[in-house]
Amino acid sequence: MSLQLSIACRPYDRIAALMNGSVAVEGCRTTILPLAAEEIFSRAYSRAEFDVSELSMSSHIITTEKGISPYVGIPVFMSRMFRHSAIYIRTDLGISSPQDLRGRTLGVPEYQMTAALWVRGMLSDIYGVNAEHIAWRTGGLQQPGRREKFGMTFSSPFNVQPIPEDQTLDALLARGELDGIVSARAPSCFLNKTAPVRRLFENFEAEEKDYYRKTGLFPIMHVIGVRRDLLDRHPWLASSLFKAFDAAKRACLAAIEDDNALQLMLPWSLQHYAETRSLMGDDYWPYGVAKNRAALDAMVRYSREQGLTSSISDPRELFAPCDEHQAKA
Structure with a gap:
C-alpha cells in the first residue's frame, strides 16, 4: 500500500x-x-x-x-x-560602504531569519563588520506586531530589541528612526520613493557575482x-x-x-x-x-x-x- x-x-x-x-x-x-x-x-x-x-x-x-x-x-x-540586494539604507546619514554600518541601528523582521543570517555573515567575512557591531531592531516590515519565533532572546554582546508593537520597520525607516533595514522584501518607502532610501549595494548583481567568485557560496x-x-x-x-x-x-x-x-x-x-x-x-x-x-x-x-x-x-x-x-x- x-x-x-x-x-x-x-x-x-x-x-x-x-x-x-x-x-x-x-x-x-x-x-x-x-x-x-x-x-x-x-x-x-x-x-x-x-x-x-x-x-x-x-x-x-x-x-x-x-x-x-x-x-x-x-x-x-x-x-x-544572494542577499546583497536586501540591505536598504538612508541616504542622508553618510552611509556609503558596508564599513559605515558599524555603530548603526538596522531593522530586521526577525533576527533569526535566513536572509539576515547570510547578510550578517557576508558583512563579517568580507567587510569585517560583525553582528555585534550593529544594533538590531526587530518587528514587522509593513504590518506591526511581528516577533521572533521560538521565544528567542539575545544578550550581550548582541544588541537585539523589538520595536514597539504598534510600529513598523518601514515607518521607522521613513521617519529616520532607523538607519537602515535588512529585509528579503523591499520596504514600501523605498519602492514608492517617499523617503531618502536606497540599496547599500546599488549594483547588487555585480557585487553578488564578485562575492561568488571570492567565496564559491550560493x-x-x-x-x-x-x-x-x-x-x-x-x-x-x-x-x-x-x-x-x-x-x-x-x-x-x-x-x-x-x-x-x-x-x-x-x-x-x-x-x-x-x-x-x-x-x-x-x-x-x-x-x-x-x-x-x-x-x-x-x-x-x-x-x-x-x-x-x-x-x-x-x-x-x-x-x-x-x-x-x-x-x-
Whole structure:
C-alpha cells in the first residue's frame, strides 16, 4: 500500500514535475499544497500540519539544536538567493560602504531569519563588520506586531530589541528612526520613493557575482523537511523524497534549456542561463549535503557567531541519512 503524503511548498518551477504528476515519490501518493512560504513556516512550526514541508534553513538549524523541531531535514534546497540586494539604507546619514554600518541601528523582521543570517555573515567575512557591531531592531516590515519565533532572546554582546508593537520597520525607516533595514522584501518607502532610501549595494548583481567568485557560496535559504515521527516509521522515505525532488529539478532545467520556445517570460532567459552556468558551473543549484558542504558549514558557523546557536558544528546533524547517489547525475 502506498503512503499518503502532504507536501507544502511554494510552487517553484523546480517542483512543477511533482505538482503535475510527471515525477512521483516512490512508494507514496502525494498531495502538493502550493502555499506562500510565510504561511508554510507558521503552520509547520506551530502545528506540524504537513508531512513534508519547506522550512527556513536558519530556523531549521535553531530548532534542531533546541530539540523542538518536528521535522528532519532532507538536503533539498528549494530556495537560494544572494542577499546583497536586501540591505536598504538612508541616504542622508553618510552611509556609503558596508564599513559605515558599524555603530548603526538596522531593522530586521526577525533576527533569526535566513536572509539576515547570510547578510550578517557576508558583512563579517568580507567587510569585517560583525553582528555585534550593529544594533538590531526587530518587528514587522509593513504590518506591526511581528516577533521572533521560538521565544528567542539575545544578550550581550548582541544588541537585539523589538520595536514597539504598534510600529513598523518601514515607518521607522521613513521617519529616520532607523538607519537602515535588512529585509528579503523591499520596504514600501523605498519602492514608492517617499523617503531618502536606497540599496547599500546599488549594483547588487555585480557585487553578488564578485562575492561568488571570492567565496564559491550560493546562499541557501529554504530546505525540505519530513516529519520526524513519519520518518521513524518509514526510514526509506528520506531517499525516496530526495530522488523525487532531484528528478523534478532536472526536469525544470531541461525545460529551461529548450531553445525552441522560452520556458520563462524573460526575453533573454537563455542568455542569462548560459551566463550563470559559465560563472557557477553546470550544477549551480545542487542538492545533497556533500555538494553543499561549504555553504552549510558557513551557515552553521554564522549561526554560532551571531548568537543564534551554540552547539551544532556539523551540518550532517541537520539531515536524515539518505542515499544522495541514487539520484541520476
